[in-house]
Amino acid sequence: MITSTDILRKLDFFTEPGLKEELAQHGQVASFNKGDVIVRDGQYVKFLPIVLKGAIRVFQQSEDREILLYYVRADETCTMSLAAAYFNNKSTSHGVVTEPTDVLIFPAGMIEQWQLKYPSWNRYMMQMFRTRYDQLINSFQGVAFENIDTRVMDYLKNAARKANNQSVTLSHQQLADELGTTRVVVSRILKDYEHQNKIRLFRGRIELLS
Amino acid sequence: MITSTDILRKLDFFTEPGLKEELAQHGQVASFNKGDVIVRDGQYVKFLPIVLKGAIRVFQQSEDREILLYYVRADETCTMSLAAAYFNNKSTSHGVVTEPTDVLIFPAGMIEQWQLKYPSWNRYMMQMFRTRYDQLINSFQGVAFENIDTRVMDYLKNAARKANNQSVTLSHQQLADELGTTRVVVSRILKDYEHQNKIRLFRGRIELLS
DNA sequence: TCAGAACGGTATCAAAAGATACACAAGCAA
DNA sequence: TTGCTTGTGTATCTTTTGATACCGTTCTGA
Known part of the structure; x- marks a missing residue:
């Protein structure tokens, strides 16, 4: 108390x-x-x-x-x-x-x-x-002024910095809500970033590499 | 003074x-x-x-x-x-x-x-x-959330209301700057509105109809 | 353990808006 | 008048994003 x-x-x-x-x-x-x-x-x-x-x-x-x-x-x-x-x-x-x-x-x-x-x-x-x-x-x-892919990455980096953790616990839907877009768009972008080895995707969690 | x-x-x-x-x-x-x-x-x-x-x-x-x-x-x-x-x-x-x-x-x-x-x-x-x-x-x-054409019209109506005048003195470039877009886009939209008889275009001036 | 919810992957299509290029007209200053 | 600047019209092309649909997987609670 x-x-x-x-x-x-x-x-x-x-x-x-x-x-x-x-x-x-x-x-x-x-x-x-x-x-x-x-x-x-x-x-x-x-x-x-x-x-x-x-x-x-x-x-x-x-x-x-x-x-x-x-x-x-x-x-x-x-x-x-x-x-x-x-x-x-x-x-x-x-x-x-x-x-x-x-x-x-x-x-x-x-x-x-x-x-x-x-x-x-x-x-x-x-x-x-x-x-x-x-x-x-x-x-x-x-x-x-920014494209959504940039905003997604900015958001993730920011969240990681705040949490002092390279791993961000967040579903794609939640991320979409935060950025004012839709889940499909977010999933698409995240998959791209994963292919570029910038992040790794888990269920309900996103890990920043580098 | x-x-x-x-x-x-x-x-x-x-x-x-x-x-x-x-x-x-x-x-x-x-x-x-x-x-x-x-x-x-x-x-x-x-x-x-x-x-x-x-x-x-x-x-x-x-x-x-x-x-x-x-x-x-x-x-x-x-x-x-x-x-x-x-x-x-x-x-x-x-x-x-x-x-x-x-x-x-x-x-x-x-x-x-x-x-x-x-x-x-x-x-x-x-x-x-x-x-x-x-x-x-x-x-x-x-x-x-709004498309640019809507924002253009909103801006014009607002400006007209404030000036208490159906005629708004403004170039397409200025309007584009206000809305954070480009001149070409604004011209395109305005022309559409003119064809729909919602406005009339003059050099450096836009007149709201209705 | 079973049903349904939440989560995520992906393909296809369409709409919105930016980029670029070019043309012409109006206004203005030398 | 001439040339330069500003304003406008318009066509073409591309990129970005949203909409929709459908699938499988994981989780959770009855």
């Missing part, structure tokens, strides 16, 4: 003691399992989450297509929720937990109060907005 | 008298002409601009391609500059004036101070971040 002491130790980029106290006081820890839906399109956002452990996949959906915005990982918050909560708007995206996840949630109203009191809170928000925006630009650049 | 009184009257979503005073005190009005470069990739951002009149085109460039992020128009600020200024980073994008433009600029350092003093300043920043992010998602959706 996570205690408030843990929280204070963990979120140490919040430097003001007062802010830490408020985080512990107004915040509540909630745990979720893979598949749990944290935010839904059309729902009002009353609480802002900061992920302590795990990951939330945030995406938008329109008919059959979906567009991946970002993952919220440890120490991060969801800027879509932040904006929606701040303006008391409905969410325009979905947030789904992809692995066992602990989240610190607190009432939307705190956001505005903390802005006026705690510089490190402002830094945090600015940092989050900037990171998300950069990420989105990156994805955009990818979709606009 | 724009006076400080003008500024106070214009930016009336800044509700605190103190903030208005500071805007007038620390801010300077600068005028630019079409083609002037306000921000350059790689440059440090020491001043934050708020556009009073006109428009700045903000985009990123990589080799031959460019990606349009947004236009900064009256009452708006450039979130890329805002983030860069706040963190004392170099800019990663270009800002070019596309029509005669007046800008209120003030030192980057004010941003953090105002966050702690003026709620309406915080609202303003949040609003800008949200708007830019939504716009980028929209463009992304377009590029990812």
Whole structure:
């Protein structure tokens, strides 16, 4: 079980003691399992989450297509929720937990109060907005200018680097979803890469060579 | 000539008298002409601009391609500059004036101070971040899921609506740049639309019918 | 152990969009 | 006027990607 002491130790980029106290006081820890839906399109956002452990996949959906915005990982918050909560708007995206996840949630109203009191809170928000925006630009650049084979390889290398492991556990379908294309296309490209000895394919797993 | 009184009257979503005073005190009005470069990739951002009149085109460039992020128009600020200024980073994008433009600029350092003093300043920043992010998602959706012919028509309708005019002054090349494609493709599509009696083409001008 | 789901391989076809090339017209400056 | 630049029309060809269909394999739960 996570205690408030843990929280204070963990979120140490919040430097003001007062802010830490408020985080512990107004915040509540909630745990979720893979598949749990944290935010839904059309729902009002009353609480802002900061992920302590795990990951939330945030995406938008329109008919059959979906567009991946970002993952919220440890120490991060969801800027879509932040904006929606701040303006008391409905969410325009979905947030789904992809692995066992602990989240610190607190009432939307705190956001505005903390802005006026705690510089490190402002830094945090600015940092989050900037990171998300950069990420989105990156994805955009990818979709606009790179061929899918390149994007597949970029994704794999990135995933391998993050996991610190040459082996990426992922099905072709999942990979297709991440890149906004179809399974057949991904399978085709992966097979090519395998023939070029750049990767090796297993069921549900892709291994990077070199 | 724009006076400080003008500024106070214009930016009336800044509700605190103190903030208005500071805007007038620390801010300077600068005028630019079409083609002037306000921000350059790689440059440090020491001043934050708020556009009073006109428009700045903000985009990123990589080799031959460019990606349009947004236009900064009256009452708006450039979130890329805002983030860069706040963190004392170099800019990663270009800002070019596309029509005669007046800008209120003030030192980057004010941003953090105002966050702690003026709620309406915080609202303003949040609003800008949200708007830019939504716009980028929209463009992304377009590029990812719409065919170019649809995007061309969307762009034209949008431009016509904004200008409150069925006639859009724009060359095929410019339109191609906005959409991140090539002139030939745009010409082809426009010709099709003309044959379908949806538009009429002139040199440097496109007229929407219906 | 058996059925069904999830996973992956592959072939065929079609559509979308980029690349290239060339022609001509309109506008502009010397 | 002449020559240069900008804008536009159009044809041809190729590449990339998506759509569809069908197959076998592996895994999992009843």
